[in-house]
Amino acid sequence: MSLIEDNLNKVRSTLPQGVALLAVSKFHPAEMVRQAYDAGQRLFGENRPQELKEKYALLPKDIEWHMIGHLQTNKVKYIAPFVAMIESLDSERLAEVIEKEAAKCDRVIDCLLEIHVAREQTKSGWDFDSLEEFVRTGGFKAYPHIRIRGVMGMATFTDDEAVVRGDFMRLAECKLTLAQYFGEEFDTLSMGMSEDYPIAVECGATQVRIGSTIFGPRVY
Helix, strand or coil: CCHHHHHHHHHHHCCCCCCEEEEECCCCCHHHHHHHHHCCCCEEEECCHHHHHHHHHHCCCCCEEEECCCCCHHHHHHHCCCCCEEEEECCHHHHHHHHHHHHHCCCCEEEEEEECCCCCCCCCCECHHHHHHHHHCCHHHHCCCEEEEEEECCCCCCCCHHHHHHHHHHHHHHHHHHHHHCCCCCCEEECCCCCCHHHHHHCCCCEEEECHHHHCCCCC
């Protein structure tokens, strides 16, 4: 058994039924992704479109690739033909471009609404009040090639578990508020990373994004 397979099994053993594991493979080579694939992992997350495109070309096509990093509008075209989900939909402008590129590919792309709840202003994400207004007034009805599947976010980077828990509870509340505007497909709450995912699970996460615990320290 490889170290990556052992790490995957340890993480899986901590997740309750119904919580999906997204293996965050950013900055790790395709060979390491292949080891995780051989251990049964099929959901992988990347944060750079070019790296995502390169790995897609090298690896098995039944992998479900998720874009989890801030996505510049001029980079959407690189991943629109194949990406399984864009988790970092954080603006109306980005939605417009995803719609355009998805239409070119004759695809409907699943997306999550990234919401800013952390105390760091450097983290990306939609202001919730602005997002709710956009959703409430039917903004996404103009984008038939986008399917909104739920909410994504990151907690404040801190050792204070109360702050982290508060951020995750806020994300859960945002999802609950927005659910009234969508159908049954609005089912995903993606939150929690290597250092804080147990708290995220306690707060209702349906998907956690784990990188270094599986693959080890990143080589930038």
